[in-house]
Amino acid sequence: xxKVKGLNHSYKKDGKYAVNxxxxxxxxxxxxxxxxxxxxxxxxxxxxxxxxxxxxxxxxTVAGYDVxxxxxxxxxxxxxxxxxxxxxxxxxxxxxxxxYRKLFDVETREPQDLLDLVGLGDKGNIRAGEFSKGMKHRLxxxxxxxNNPTLWFLDEPTTGLDPSIAADIKDIIRRENKKGVxxxxxxxxxxxxxxxCDRVAFIVDGDIKLIDSPKNLKLQYGExxxxxxxxKDGDVVKESFSTIKTEDKNQLKDIxxxxxxxxxxxxxxxxxxIFIKVTGRGLK
Amino acid sequence: xxxxxxxxxxxxxxxxxxxxxxxxxxxxxxxxxLLFVIPEEMxxxxxxxxxxxxxxxAEEYYVNIIKENDxxxxxxxxxxxxxxxxxxxxxxxxxxSKLHIFDNEEDLIAATEADRPSIGAKITWDKANSNxxxxxxxxxxxxxxxxxxxxxxxxxxxxxxxxxxxSYEVKVLKTGHERLNxxxxxxxxxxxxxxxxxxxxxxxxxxxxxxxxxxxxxxxxTASHVWEYLLSKALTLMTVTTITTFIIIVPxxxxxxxxxxxxxxxxxxAFFSSAIGLVISSFFDNMTQSFGAIYGVMILxxxxxxxxxxxxxxxxWIKFIxxxxxxxxxxxxxxxxxxxxYVMLSSAGFLLMGIIFFLxxxxxxxxxxxx
Ligand SMILES: Nc1ncnc2c1ncn2[C@@H]1O[C@H](COP(=O)(O)OP(=O)(O)O)[C@@H](O)[C@H]1O
Ligand SMILES: [Mg+2]
Numbered sequence: 001x002x003k004v005k006g007l008n009h010s011y012k013k014d015g016k017y018a019v020n021x022x023x024x025x026x027x028x029x030x031x032x033x034x035x036x037x038x039x040x041x042x043x044x045x046x047x048x049x050x051x052x053x054x055x056x057x058x059x060x061t062v063a064g065y066d067v068x069x070x071x072x073x074x075x076x077x078x079x080x081x082x083x084x085x086x087x088x089x090x091x092x093x094x095x096x097x098x099x100y101r102k103l104f105d106v107e108t109r110e111p112q113d114l115l116d117l118v119g120l121g122d123k124g125n126i127r128a129g130e131f132s133k134g135m136k137h138r139l140x141x142x143x144x145x146x147n148n149p150t151l152w153f154l155d156e157p158t159t160g161l162d163p164s165i166a167a168d169i170k171d172i173i174r175r176e177n178k179k180g181v182x183x184x185x186x187x188x189x190x191x192x193x194x195x196x197c198d199r200v201a202f203i204v205d206g207d208i209k210l211i212d213s214p215k216n217l218k219l220q221y222g223e224x225x226x227x228x229x230x231x232k233d234g235d236v237v238k239e240s241f242s243t244i245k246t247e248d249k250n251q252l253k254d255i256x257x258x259x260x261x262x263x264x265x266x267x268x269x270x271x272x273x274i275f276i277k278v279t280g281r282g283l284k
Numbered sequence: 285x286x287x288x289x290x291x292x293x294x295x296x297x298x299x300x301x302x303x304x305x306x307x308x309x310x311x312x313x314x315x316x317x318l319l320f321v322i323p324e325e326m327x328x329x330x331x332x333x334x335x336x337x338x339x340x341x342a343e344e345y346y347v348n349i350i351k352e353n354d355x356x357x358x359x360x361x362x363x364x365x366x367x368x369x370x371x372x373x374x375x376x377x378x379x380x381s382k383l384h385i386f387d388n389e390e391d392l393i394a395a396t397e398a399d400r401p402s403i404g405a406k407i408t409w410d411k412a413n414s415n416x417x418x419x420x421x422x423x424x425x426x427x428x429x430x431x432x433x434x435x436x437x438x439x440x441x442x443x444x445x446x447x448x449x450x451s452y453e454v455k456v457l458k459t460g461h462e463r464l465n466x467x468x469x470x471x472x473x474x475x476x477x478x479x480x481x482x483x484x485x486x487x488x489x490x491x492x493x494x495x496x497x498x499x500x501x502x503x504x505x506t507a508s509h510v511w512e513y514l515l516s517k518a519l520t521l522m523t524v525t526t527i528t529t530f531i532i533i534v535p536x537x538x539x540x541x542x543x544x545x546x547x548x549x550x551x552x553x554a555f556f557s558s559a560i561g562l563v564i565s566s567f568f569d570n571m572t573q574s575f576g577a578i579y580g581v582m583i584l585x586x587x588x589x590x591x592x593x594x595x596x597x598x599x600x601w602i603k604f605i606x607x608x609x610x611x612x613x614x615x616x617x618x619x620x621x622x623x624x625x626y627v628m629l630s631s632a633g634f635l636l637m638g639i640i641f642f643l644x645x646x647x648x649x650x651x652x653x654x655x
Pocket of ligand 2: 042043
């Protein structure tokens with residue numbers, strides 16, 4: 001569905017690259033996640049794939065179309081939800097969708113069905129300008145499905161939503177994917193990446209550090225961890241130690257001997273911890 | 285089809301926006317100006333300050349001629365204040381001008397200087413050549429043409445003109461035209477302001493609103509073209525301009541204008557100014573950033589309107605500003621027996637330039653969608 005080879009992008013063409021020699025492929029039917037802290041180059045990559053940014057260097061094929069010579073008909077197959085919601089605030093939710101559906105040549109979905117799906121079913125006649133940030137975001141998300149896309153780009157689809165709505169959105173993504181929709185998703189939220197993605201790419205400073213499935217990553221990096229809370233010089237200190245690495249095991253023994261232990265748990269490494277281990281950077 | 289839907293949506297959106305009311309307000313102001321403020325005929329008599337320096341009989345002969353032309357056949361004495369000094373002058377009012385007769389050259393020059401658009405003249409009997417000699421005092425900004433005109437104005441017969449030399453070329457500029465009265469004469473410049481200049485500003489404002497809301501990006505990932513988006517905006521402006529202009533023209537001009545030609549000129553010129561607005565807005569992210577550029581262009585475009593109202597100021601370079609042809613074109617459409625070839629040529633020019641600017645704007649927008 002997507003092929004990206006040797007992609008570079010410099011906004012000011014000044015030799016400073018927002019995206020640096022990025023290579024990856026996304027297979028049909030897959031949910032592919034771009035996981036990285038903000039400023040990593042996720043949106044930049046996505047904008048190049050959808051023609052919002054002009055391709056500078058590299059080869060990009062999307063849904064069978066060469067992005068260098070983008071054809072408008074390509075967008076009949078593509079849906080895109082934006083990180084910053086962008087709807088006409090002077091039009092109602094319904095009017096927004098009604099207008100948008102006319103811009104495609106393929107069969108489109110009923111606006112009311114989409115509004116129902118994202119929990120805005122009874123808000124269709126309210127001007128989008130009066131919506132809360134989260135509601136606008138859901139409207140933008142709903143709009144991206146209107147042309148029944150086979151390839152769906154989602155830029156931070158759950159960012160800023162409250163947890164129950166985020167869970168609904170996750171369900172919708174999962175359901176659409178079951179119907180065969182290929183999903184390209186960018187996020188700095190490791191839970192989303194972990195729960196939804198078949199494969200994730202770790203991206204930092206415009207570089208992809210690794211691509212693998214969350215499951216493999218956990219097998220590979222996810223040794224059991226022991227999380228210890230202890231009192232050192234009157235302060236509570238919290239640290240994690242591997243149960244496999246000798247160095248970690250010795251440190252842990254030391255702490256048990258010297259300090260007063262408050263709590264001690266074993267747990268599985270999260271994707272974020274693996275991310276930190278691989279890239280040396282956090283997701284925030 | 286997508287263009288049509290986009291156009292409908294733009295119309296709907298613009299009718300909900302602040303700028304729509306601004307357009308309406310502007311239209312109403314101009315209409316009120318034309319209907320109630322600007323008179324049919326303004327007092328447009330020139331002030332002329334004259335001094336005779338000649339034998340008494342010759343002066344009497346001259347004054348008699350002036351008297352014959354005076355509306356009531358007699359003069360009145362009025363007081364003029366020049367540089368803290370009050371002097372009495374004789375005033376004759378003819379169809380075209382107000383003639384003030386001075387006794388003293390110094391006062392004549394001072395009065396001419398103090399009253400800007402006036403001219404002063406000293407008429408002397410030249411004994412040696414047994415001829416009248418005219419010394420004109422002009423303001424200095426009069427055009428070359430006007431100055432030349434003064435040098436030949438008193439050469440009454442053709443033979444004398446030929447005798448004066450072949451260097452004078454007299455061209456007939458226009459014939460067969462009814463004159464426009466003061467009010468009608470104000471119409472072309474005012475509707476130019478209402479249409480094209482407002483249009484340029486408003487289309488840019490619309491684009492910036494869309495940029496702020498990010499909806500251009502959303503449009504860009506649909507199966508419709510960016511040019512459809514841009515053209516739907518231009519069409520909206522063309523519609524609004526046409527409607528508001530007719531709201532002004534119909535009550536003021538009635539059935540006199542050549543409406544079909546006016547419609548063509550309105551549509552093409554509104555397209556042209558929209559395209560310029562689009563080009564400008566492609567360079568900036570918001571209104572504040574673009575203020576300088578927009579006002580620069582608006583002032584440039586206003587110069588021909590200013591020139592239009594100042595008859596004695598008509599520099600050649602003003603003809604390089606397209607709006608000049610718009611004002612002249614509008615004038616032709618509201619005149620009886622106006623020159624429709626001129627209007628059609630101007631329209632073709634606006635269409636052509638509009639297309640060039642539009643294509644350039646489209647090229648720029650396509651390149652910068654992510655902003
Ligand atoms: N329009 C732009 N002009 C210049 N630099 C930009 C622009 N957009 C993003 N950047 C820079 O490019 C880098 C990648 O940004 P982005 O792709 O938005 O990151 P992410 O989506 O991963 O948060 C950042 O350093 C950001 O500051
Ligand atoms: Mg981003």
